[in-house]
Amino acid sequence: xxxxxxxxxxxHELSTTxxxxxxxxxxxxxxxxxxxxxxxxxxKEFICKxxxxxxxxxxxxxxxxxxxx
Numbered sequence: 061x062x063x064x065x066x067x068x069x070x071x072h073e074l075s076t077t078x079x080x081x082x083x084x085x086x087x088x089x090x091x092x093x094x095x096x097x098x099x100x101x102x103x104k105e106f107i108c109k110x111x112x113x114x115x116x117x118x119x120x121x122x123x124x125x126x127x128x129x
Contacts, residue, residue, distance in 0.1 A: 107128050114120035 107124060110124045110127075111121065114124060
């Protein structure tokens with residue numbers, strides 16, 4: 061599951077109100093995700109997905125290894 065928490069495209073065309081709305085929405089998404097209960101299976105699935113996604117990127121795989129520990 062990918063969640064875009066920051067849209068850097070065309071921010072110069074947004075009003076302060078629109079940017080504040082996007083910020084509040086991203087903060088609510090983060091808060092909701094942090095409140096969700098997880099299981100060890102969830103973490104294993106996430107790690108497998110990350111390894112699959114970054115299979116050709118040794119730097120990112122190193123971060124995945126660190127996260128797994």
